[in-house]
Amino acid sequence: MNKRTQTRPARKKAAQQNDATRWRTYALMLGCGLMLLTGFFFAGRQHFLSMDYGMKNSRLRKQVDDLETEKRRLLLAREVSLSPNEIKKALSKSGMIEPTAAAVEGEIAQVATATREKALPKPAAEVKPMVIKTVSVNPVATRVAAVYSKPEKFDKQGRKTLSTE
Amino acid sequence: MKTPRKAKKKNLKQMAFTRFMLVVAVLVLWIGGISVRLVHLQVTQHAWLKEKALDMRQDVKSTRMLRGSIYDRNERALAMSVRARTLYADPTEIADPEATAKVIAKTLTLDARQIASQIRKGKEAKKRYVVLAKKVDEDVFEKINKALDTPDVKKSDLPYFTGLHWRDDQKRSYPYQTLAAQVVGFSNADDDGKAGIEQSQDDVLHGAVIKKLQERDRLGRVYDETFVERETPSDVVLTLDTGFQYMTEQALERGVRAANAKSGMAIVMNPKTGEILALANYPTFDPNTINDAEAENIGNKAIQAVYSPGSVFKIVTYGSALEKHLFAPEDEIDSGNGTIEIGDHKFQDAHAVGRVSYLQAMAASSNVCAIKIAMKVGREDFFTTTKKLGFGAKTGVELPAETQGILRSPKEWKGDSLASMSIGYEIGVTALQMATAFATIANDGIRVQPRIIKEIRPENEQPKVVPQVQQTEVFTGDTSRNLKAMLRQVVLTGTGRRAQLNGYTSAGKTGTAWKFDSKSKTIDSNKYVSSFIGMAPAGNPEIVVAVVLDEPKVAARDGGAVAAPVFREIAQNILQEMKVASDEPVKQDAVVAKVVPESTSKSAEIKSLPAESKPESGTKPKPAESPAVKPKPKDIKKTNDKKLGDTGKLTAFLLRRFNSHDLSLILNTKLET
Numbered sequence: 001m002n003k004r005t006q007t008r009p010a011r012k013k014a015a016q017q018n019d020a021t022r023w024r025t026y027a028l029m030l031g032c033g034l035m036l037l038t039g040f041f042f043a044g045r046q047h048f049l050s051m052d053y054g055m056k057n058s059r060l061r062k063q064v065d066d067l068e069t070e071k072r073r074l075l076l077a078r079e080v081s082l083s084p085n086e087i088k089k090a091l092s093k094s095g096m097i098e099p100t101a102a103a104v105e106g107e108i109a110q111v112a113t114a115t116r117e118k119a120l121p122k123p124a125a126e127v128k129p130m131v132i133k134t135v136s137v138n139p140v141a142t143r144v145a146a147v148y149s150k151p152e153k154f155d156k157q158g159r160k161t162l163s164t165e
Numbered sequence: 166m167k168t169p170r171k172a173k174k175k176n177l178k179q180m181a182f183t184r185f186m187l188v189v190a191v192l193v194l195w196i197g198g199i200s201v202r203l204v205h206l207q208v209t210q211h212a213w214l215k216e217k218a219l220d221m222r223q224d225v226k227s228t229r230m231l232r233g234s235i236y237d238r239n240e241r242a243l244a245m246s247v248r249a250r251t252l253y254a255d256p257t258e259i260a261d262p263e264a265t266a267k268v269i270a271k272t273l274t275l276d277a278r279q280i281a282s283q284i285r286k287g288k289e290a291k292k293r294y295v296v297l298a299k300k301v302d303e304d305v306f307e308k309i310n311k312a313l314d315t316p317d318v319k320k321s322d323l324p325y326f327t328g329l330h331w332r333d334d335q336k337r338s339y340p341y342q343t344l345a346a347q348v349v350g351f352s353n354a355d356d357d358g359k360a361g362i363e364q365s366q367d368d369v370l371h372g373a374v375i376k377k378l379q380e381r382d383r384l385g386r387v388y389d390e391t392f393v394e395r396e397t398p399s400d401v402v403l404t405l406d407t408g409f410q411y412m413t414e415q416a417l418e419r420g421v422r423a424a425n426a427k428s429g430m431a432i433v434m435n436p437k438t439g440e441i442l443a444l445a446n447y448p449t450f451d452p453n454t455i456n457d458a459e460a461e462n463i464g465n466k467a468i469q470a471v472y473s474p475g476s477v478f479k480i481v482t483y484g485s486a487l488e489k490h491l492f493a494p495e496d497e498i499d500s501g502n503g504t505i506e507i508g509d510h511k512f513q514d515a516h517a518v519g520r521v522s523y524l525q526a527m528a529a530s531s532n533v534c535a536i537k538i539a540m541k542v543g544r545e546d547f548f549t550t551t552k553k554l555g556f557g558a559k560t561g562v563e564l565p566a567e568t569q570g571i572l573r574s575p576k577e578w579k580g581d582s583l584a585s586m587s588i589g590y591e592i593g594v595t596a597l598q599m600a601t602a603f604a605t606i607a608n609d610g611i612r613v614q615p616r617i618i619k620e621i622r623p624e625n626e627q628p629k630v631v632p633q634v635q636q637t638e639v640f641t642g643d644t645s646r647n648l649k650a651m652l653r654q655v656v657l658t659g660t661g662r663r664a665q666l667n668g669y670t671s672a673g674k675t676g677t678a679w680k681f682d683s684k685s686k687t688i689d690s691n692k693y694v695s696s697f698i699g700m701a702p703a704g705n706p707e708i709v710v711a712v713v714l715d716e717p718k719v720a721a722r723d724g725g726a727v728a729a730p731v732f733r734e735i736a737q738n739i740l741q742e743m744k745v746a747s748d749e750p751v752k753q754d755a756v757v758a759k760v761v762p763e764s765t766s767k768s769a770e771i772k773s774l775p776a777e778s779k780p781e782s783g784t785k786p787k788p789a790e791s792p793a794v795k796p797k798p799k800d801i802k803k804t805n806d807k808k809l810g811d812t813g814k815l816t817a818f819l820l821r822r823f824n825s826h827d828l829s830l831i832l833n834t835k836l837e838t
Contacts (some may be wrong), residue, residue, distance in 0.1 A: 046172070054387075069248040073248075
């Protein structure tokens with residue numbers, strides 16, 4: 001008995017169909033594989049790019065900090081240059097006249113001298129303290145009746161006479 | 166019967182199956198082993214591995230934000246912080262302390278043995294932070310990095326030297342040095358405020374710590390940062406004016422030196438707003454070199470030192486009497502022979518004035534008249550007025566360690582206490598309290614709380630203006646006007662004649678009091694506190710100026726002689742700077758008249774001096790010079806000195822008028838920084 005049921009052309013056709021399916025499968029596998037690889041590639045690229053940007057960002061932030069620091073340092077330097085001591089130094093360096101403090105103090109000293117002359121200690125009997133008051137009690141000075149000198153009188157000839165009053 | 170071919174086929178199949186199963190078994194074992202290992206790592210050791218990974222990758226960096234700045238009202242920086250760096254060693258990373266110490270000592274010019282000892286001790290104690298150089302500037306930072314650069318060492322941070330690292334730090338600078346030093350204060354090495362505004366506003370100025378979470382790669386490079394905490398410090402703007410402050414300090418210094426006084430204080434206030442425009446103490450100190458400063462100069466005596474005010478306190482006496490309508494300024498009072506006995510004590514006038522008007526009694530500063538007035542006012546009313554004017558309590562100014570002064574309640578007063586207090590004894594006041602009391606009179610009887618902070622400016626937020634608080638009516642308008650008239654008389658004809666201004670009216674009161682010796686608990690009649698407190702212009706005061714000199718040793722030492730000239734200088738300069746309109750004819754300055762340059766021409770004449778102002782009572786008027794008289798050589802010398810101008814005035818003028826660029830053009834020189 002012949003077991004061959006299929007004819008040769010049918011078998012060829014079936015074989016061809018099997019090949020097509022196989023190739024399609026292979027192509028699909030290849031496509032998926034490529035897609036996967038591309039995904040990995042982009043993911044990797046993103047990862048390293050983000051690392052890179054992060055580092056650049058950090059460097060830029062540091063630059064900003066450094067520039068802020070420099071700006072602050074310059075602001076401080078400007079303020080120092082505007083301080084009276086620095087202006088005085090600049091004035092003296094540029095040759096501007098700088099009067100001595102003694103010239104102005106001299107004026108006050110003159111006032112002090114004039115006042116001192118007025119305030120020269122008087123004879124003991126004439127010294128009158130402004131306020132006789134202390135926390136510790138001092139005995140009150142006994143009263144002394146004031147003695148007033150009588151006014152001088154002049155006669156018609158301009159001679160002095162003592163009042164008889 | 167099976168053919169041998171079929172049996173062979175079956176054997177082959179079995180062999181293939183067996184081999185296949187063997188391979189599967191190997192694969193199962195292999196993958197199983199890997200899986201077990203994975204589970205062990207991912208589940209069992211998960212926490213430890215995560216921590217280790219984070220530890221290797223992440224770094225927490227703590228930096229303190231820069232301390233807030235302190236500005237004057239014109240945005241001049243009185244205190245400012247800049248970034249600095251501190252060099253420290255990690256002894257655990259240093260293998261050879263001696264060799265490292267040699268290199269460091271050579272670079273930083275320090276003692277090598279001391280550094281080696283520090284590193285060794287740190288290593289033994291497992292310390293990781295040993296400071297080598299603190300708060301260095303940028304240029305020193307670069308210099309040290311260059312000197313310590315070791316090419317073999319691979320490090321992510323500078324310097325490229327094993328075991329050494331930089332830490333971010335900050336350095337506080339005071340560009341104006343001694344200017345307003347007691348007001349601004351200073352901060353210590355840890356950037357904590359220790360005096361002045363630095364201390365009272367420490368919470369506001371203090372930079373909060375920022376925690377930065379940094380992600381690093383295996384080479385230590387940072388690729389991600391997260392800020393965990395952030396709280397910005399604020400800047401403080403004061404009511405001070407740098408120009409006015411400088412003028413005040415210069416005038417005070419000259420006054421203290423001329424009077425050979427121990428110290429001095431001066432305050433300039435705006436009576437309407439309570440703003441303090443200048444607050445000076447002499448001697449002073451430089452906060453940049455705080456270690457060299459003397460401790461007694463650091464305190465702000467204007468708010469911390471208590472003194473007996475003396476006759477200046479008579480404004481309370483007269484004010485309380487005027488409020489009770491006990492007299493009018495033109496009424497007369499008899500001081501008798503210039504003495505009065507109250508209790509066990511006898512009070513005397515310096516010069517008996519006899520029967521005078523109340524105006525003249527104030528002008529002559531008669532103690533007898535003041536005591537008589539106080540007796541009429543009575544204890545309770547006198548004490549009430551004293552309290553209302555702010556004595557015996559802190560003014561509330563935003564400065565630390567303010568004292569409230571000494572004011573005992575009437576229950577503790579003795580028989581003669583009212584008399585003593587009416588002339589400024591048995592009471593302790595501060596200069597700021599006195600200035601505020603005079604500002605009350607200048608402000609038509611309304612007491613305004615003094616303040617020194619204009620606004621607080623947080624970063625990136627709206628500035629917070631300090632609201633004006635505490636306005637208290639102490640006197641009526643009439644009382645204030647009468648008091649001003651009396652104080653005007655003091656300057657016109659009384660003890661404060663040296664406080665007369667040119668072009669402006671002024672009013673004020675002198676004070677000369679013996680000092681209370683805390684050791685002997687008695688009054689020392691050899692030591693004085695002399696003061697002059699006044700306002701200008703008298704009619705509508707724009708400023709109140711208080712000058713107090715401690716222990717003047719020149720001449721009569723009274724307030725009129727030593728403190729009034731300082732008031733005059735300060736008030737004259739500041740009113741002109743403020744461009745306040747003159748309310749009096751400007752007297753042509755004798756100095757100005759003589760500033761005509763000397764000419765070789767014979768026809769050149771030096772103009773005459775203007776006639777002197779109306780002489781005060783009791784003084785002989787000076788004769789006016791005739792036009793044709795040439796000044797004596799002595800006068801010419803004096804003229805030339807005055808012509809040169811005061812460096813202080815010139816400096817203050819330049820400060821207010823020009824910025825640094827223009828200044829450098831004017832001076833034709835590069836200003837050094």
